[in-house]
Amino acid sequence: MEDEFVFITKISPEETYQKGLVRGIGDDAAVYSSSDQMEQVVCVDTMVEGVHFRRDTLSPYQIGKKGLAINVSDLAAMGAIPTYYLVSIAVPPSWTEEELTQLYKGMNELAETHRMDLIGGDTVSTNDVLVLTVTAIGLVERGKARYRDQAKAGDLIFLTGYAGTSAAGLDLLFQKGLHGPFSIEEQELVKAHQEPLPHVIEGRILSTANKRISLNDVSDGVASEANELAEASRAKFIIKSDKLPIHKAMHSYPKEKQLKYALFGGEDFVLIGTVPKEDAKDLEEEFHQIGLMFEIVGFVEEGEPGVFLLEENKMKKVEKNGYNHFKKRG
Ligand SMILES: Nc1ncnc2c1ncn2[C@@H]1O[C@H](COP(=O)(O)OP(=O)(O)OP(=O)(O)O)[C@@H](O)[C@H]1O
Ligand SMILES: Cc1ncc(C[n+]2csc(CCOP(=O)(O)O)c2C)c(N)n1
Ligand SMILES: [Mg+2]
Ligand SMILES: [Mg+2]
Ligand SMILES: [Mg+2]
Numbered sequence: 001m002e003d004e005f006v007f008i009t010k011i012s013p014e015e016t017y018q019k020g021l022v023r024g025i026g027d028d029a030a031v032y033s034s035s036d037q038m039e040q041v042v043c044v045d046t047m048v049e050g051v052h053f054r055r056d057t058l059s060p061y062q063i064g065k066k067g068l069a070i071n072v073s074d075l076a077a078m079g080a081i082p083t084y085y086l087v088s089i090a091v092p093p094s095w096t097e098e099e100l101t102q103l104y105k106g107m108n109e110l111a112e113t114h115r116m117d118l119i120g121g122d123t124v125s126t127n128d129v130l131v132l133t134v135t136a137i138g139l140v141e142r143g144k145a146r147y148r149d150q151a152k153a154g155d156l157i158f159l160t161g162y163a164g165t166s167a168a169g170l171d172l173l174f175q176k177g178l179h180g181p182f183s184i185e186e187q188e189l190v191k192a193h194q195e196p197l198p199h200v201i202e203g204r205i206l207s208t209a210n211k212r213i214s215l216n217d218v219s220d221g222v223a224s225e226a227n228e229l230a231e232a233s234r235a236k237f238i239i240k241s242d243k244l245p246i247h248k249a250m251h252s253y254p255k256e257k258q259l260k261y262a263l264f265g266g267e268d269f270v271l272i273g274t275v276p277k278e279d280a281k282d283l284e285e286e287f288h289q290i291g292l293m294f295e296i297v298g299f300v301e302e303g304e305p306g307v308f309l310l311e312e313n314k315m316k317k318v319e320k321n322g323y324n325h326f327k328k329r330g
Contacts, residue, residue, distance in 0.1 A: 001097050004123050011104045017115035018083050030119035032084060039145060041080040041138040045070050045219075049092075049129035051325075057173045060099040062194045063132065064106030070219065071136035072114060073198035073269040077217035079146040079207020080138030082114040082200060087121035088133040095130060103132070114200060144207045146215035146273070151233035153302040155214075155274040159295045160202040160287070162192070162247040163222045164258060167265025169193030185249035192247070196269040202292055203271060209283060215273040221266040221322025226307045228320075229274065236303035239318065241311040245295045263309075266323040274300055 001007055012025045022031040034040055047053060047067045058066065068085060075082050087107065091100065111118065116136075169189035172182060182190055199217070206213050214233055216225045222244070230237040244262045253261075270293075275283055280296060287294035298310070307318040 001091060001095070001100065007097070007100070007123060010101070011118070013108075013118055016117040018117050021084070021117055021119065024117060024119040025121075030084070030086070032119070034139075037142055038139040039142055041075055041078045041140055041145065042135065043071055043074040043078075044133060044135040045074065046131060046133040048131050056178050057170065058194055059178065060095075060102040061106040063130070064103035064108075065110050065195055066106075067103075067132040067134050068107045068110045068116075068136070069196050069198050070269065071134045072110070072116075072200060073196070073217045073219070075136055075138040076198045076200045076203035077146070077215050077271055078138070078140060079144060079203045079215065080140040081204065082116045082136060082138045084117050084119045084137040085111065086119060086135040088124075088135075089121070090124050090126040090131040092126050092128060092130055107134075140207055146203070146207050146213050148214055148216050148229050148232035150212055150214035151229055151235045151237070151274040151300050152212070152276075153235060153300055154277055155300040156277050156280045156296050157226070157237060157239065157272070157274050157298040157300065158280070158283075159218075159222070159245055159270055159272050159293070159297050160199050161268065161270030161293050162245050163218065163263075163268055163270070164244075164250065164261030164265045165189050165192035165247045166196060166267040166269075167193075167221075167261040168247075168250055168253070170265075170267070188247065188249050193267065196267065198269055199271045201290075202287070205283070205286060205292075206271070206273065209279075209286075211275055211279040211283070213273055213275050215271055218268040218270050218272055219266055220324070221264045222272060223263040223307060223318045224266070224320050224322030224324075225272050226318070229272065230305045230307055233274075233300075234305050236301045236305065237298060237307045238301060238315070239298040239307060239309050241309050243295065243297045245293065245297070263318060264322050
């Protein structure tokens with residue numbers, strides 16, 4: 001890359017979507033106005049080359065798109081409407097300007113679908129690997145944000161999409177490289193890993209529904225996220241192994257492998273949550289009417305906080321063994 005400032009000018013949007021934006025890229029910080037009716041939601045997540053992607057698992061376009069998607073997924077898990085994002089990028093010398101342009105194109109395309117504005121960031125060089133950090137900002141109606149600590153005994157546990165697809169796709173990429181060849185079915189798994197679409201509509205339905213709902217997104221695997229819900233809510237979660245939604249492209253896999261991907265794989269970026277039993281049918285209908293998934297995978301009981309898997313009438317403890325940056329993979 002020739003010049004940091006030329007690069008910043010290049011990636012600055014010409015037009016913006018959000019009417020509250022007062023000052024975006026170009027000053028020392030961004031300024032936007034908020035309203036009394038809405039609460040601000042903010043999160044940050046980082047992707048590191050070699051940890052979250054390799055040059056043979058994601059293209060530059062996909063690195064950008066996924067870097068934003070994983071943050072929008074956290075907004076969705078709070079029930080928020082995405083509005084703004086900031087990008088901090090550390091670029092090694094091996095990256096070309098064209099590749100960086102592609103990375104921003106990936107972010108830009110996802111941002112466009114959610115009418116999010118890029119309002120700032122930081123550009124630095126590094127001698128090592130590419131590091132992409134995205135901060136995402138959203139809005140939610142006052143009192144409507146969805147938290148992890150709302151589950152109670154008697155609730156049902158739901159998922160808004162397939163579990164394990166991303167990990168299955170990643171293994172295929174490890175086996176065959178970025179260009180495959182992949183069968184049509186394998187392509188769906190690979191795409192789920194490379195270009196996850198955050199469940200913003202699902203999150204909005206769940207935040208506007210007048211029901212007590214706990215919510216989380218699946219970044220580290222169903223086992224880890226369910227444990228987070230159980231710990232925050234101080235409740236016991238029972239997941240029925242035969243109810244986990246497994247993508248048809250994985251139906252030919254051994255059951256054990258399906259379960260391993262679903263529970264411990266991660267990066268599915270679907271939502272997992274709980275709802276009182278009596279409210280589940282309404283939500284299910286609302287989701288299904290517009291073609292969205294809403295799968296009941298278990299229930300909440302009173303007891304020591306934790307997660308159990310119910311498999312052929314046997315209960316097994318499910319440890320918080322998903323992806324953990326400071327531990328070997330479970
Ligand atoms: N280094 C840190 N400093 C301050 N707060 C942190 C730090 N790392 C994580 N947190 C906070 O800890 C909480 C849990 O973070 P975590 O990253 O596990 O959740 P997540 O972003 O939903 O998951 P994932 O990163 O796997 O997508 C969040 O409130 C997050 O803001
Ligand atoms: C090359 C390569 N190796 C391994 C993985 C798997 N992986 C990395 S981070 C993560 C959890 C989510 O991250 P975080 O907790 O930081 O949000 C998972 C499942 C990958 N995507 N690419
Ligand atoms: Mg995080
Ligand atoms: Mg999350
Ligand atoms: Mg994580």
